[in-house]
Amino acid sequence: MPSLHRYPPTTDRSLRVSSQADELLLDWARQSLLTDVPTTVVHDRFGAVALRLSAPVQFIASYHSQEEALRRNAGGYLPANVARLTDASPVTHQALLRVPKSLELFEYYLAYLGVNAVPGARLAAGFMTRHFTPRLLEISARYAGTVTQSRARKKARLLLLSDLYLPAPESGPRPMLRNVIDYQGARYTQYYGVFSSQHVDFATQFLLDSWPDDLPAPASILDIGCGSGIIGDQLLRRYPAARLTATDDFSLAVASARENLPADRATVRYAHTLATVADASQELVVTNPPFHQGYENTLDTSLSLFGEVQRVLTPAGQFFVVANRHLNYATHLRRLFREVTVVRENAKYVVYRCGRSPVLTE
Ligand SMILES: C[S@@+](CC[C@H](N)C(=O)[O-])C[C@H]1O[C@@H](n2cnc3c(N)ncnc32)[C@H](O)[C@@H]1O
Known part of the structure; x- marks a missing residue:
């Protein structure tokens, strides 16, 4: 068995690289899956399922950090059969999925797999029983002929879906499950x-509502x-004269931002x-x-990320952070930036403004 590590690494020793839901998925896979067709693996953050299967795997990556975690845990290379969630759906015979917290993302995954599911395709979705909600069953029933549940073991359980399919009107090369938000x-x-x-x-609204009028217009912005x-x-x-660079770890966020931002003024990474x-490129x-x-x-x-901001800010650059007050980011920001001021705060949120000059260490 490969030695698996979390990536990015964490100092929180309560956070694990795998869970009982992964173990249940693996046991079910050993007993129930065909070994002559690939198994599609979805939402496997560190490769704890994919890298321990003996059968061929089609890995679906949702996050950039997940790809790096898989690469590291696989011994330094990314297995050839990795597709991104924004790529065309692979042909799916059988699939293993870790249920995400977002039920919308769970639905997106089912729709994504349903696009190219062969007749009779099966899926096992693993979750910790404390995270169960009847909505999981409702959503599953829209994308499968039959849905059953396994017995719980060590506080984990599986949803077992047979005859996966994609219902109309979401058919097409990839599902287009989207929300629309009107703002300003x-x-x-x-x-x-x-x-x-x-x-x-x-x-986010608090940040935008608090935006200072006295800030000199920047030529370069990083979100x-x-x-x-x-x-x-x-x-x-x-x-209006600024150019934007935007980053996100989540492939569907990147796809959304690319649709929402003006292509001639913004690059989304x-x-x-x-x-x-x-270095020193962002005002x-x-x-x-x-x-x-x-x-x-x-x-x-x-x-x-805050540590990296020091490097990319221009010498006169400004860094704005909005956060829940209880997170007390000020302590951390003051270790990194000499000037940290509170632009605005209320009972719930706080907006910080930081100047680059790094705090010098002896
Ligand atoms: C609190 S949300 C803010 C989203 C958006 N800016 C807004 O205000 O609606 C944080 C975002 O950071 C993304 N994220 C998580 N880890 C990241 C990383 N290491 N680098 C870049 N983005 C990351 C998440 O996918 C999520 O979209």
Whole structure:
């Protein structure tokens, strides 16, 4: 069995690389799957299912960091049969899926697999019983001939779907499950599973409502964790001469942002770090940073991105962060930036403005 590690690494020792839901999926796979056709594996964050199957695997990657985790856990190379969720759906005979926290993303996965499912295709979806909701059954029933549940074992359970298919009107080369959000006279579309699906996130609105009028117009803007691109788009409207770079780890966020942002002024990168952003290239950096990864809460991702911001800001550049107050990012930001001020705060949210000058260590 390969030695598996989380990527990005975490200092939180309660976070695991695999769960009992993975073990249940693997046991079911050993007993029930055909070994002469590939098994499609979906939402397997670190490869804990895919890399322990003995049969051929078609891996579906949703996240850029997931691709890196798989590469590292596979011994340094990305297996050839990796497709992205934004690629055409592969032919699916049988599939193993870790149920994501977002029910919309769960539905997107079923639709994505249903596009090219062979007649009689089967799927097992693994979850921890505390995360069960009857909505899982309702959604599954729309994409499968029959849906049953396994018995629970060690607080995990499987949903077993037979005869996967894609119902009309979602047919086509890839499912187009999207939400539409109207905000400040603009219309944004976002694929299922992208952050804040029914309305513009309240922290995001707080940031945009608090935007200072005295900021010199930047020529370059970087929006980290852009989601469907709302912050970047609103700033491009405010600063007509600016160009935007936007990044997100989630492939469906990137696809949404590409549809929402003006192609002649914005570049959207599928990335989980700022490695492709040049040193001292950004006059304005902005983020509503991630602190959830599915069911897990962690500051690790945000803090690592904040560290990279120091490098990409111009000497006079400004960095804006909006966050839930209770996360107390100020402590962390003050370790990285000499000037950290609160632009606005209320009972729930706070907007920080940071100047680049790094804090010098002795
Ligand atoms: C709080 S949401 C904000 C989304 C969007 N900016 C908004 O305001 O609606 C955080 C976003 O960060 C993305 N994300 C998570 N980890 C990331 C990383 N390492 N690099 C870039 N984006 C990341 C998530 O996919 C999510 O879209």
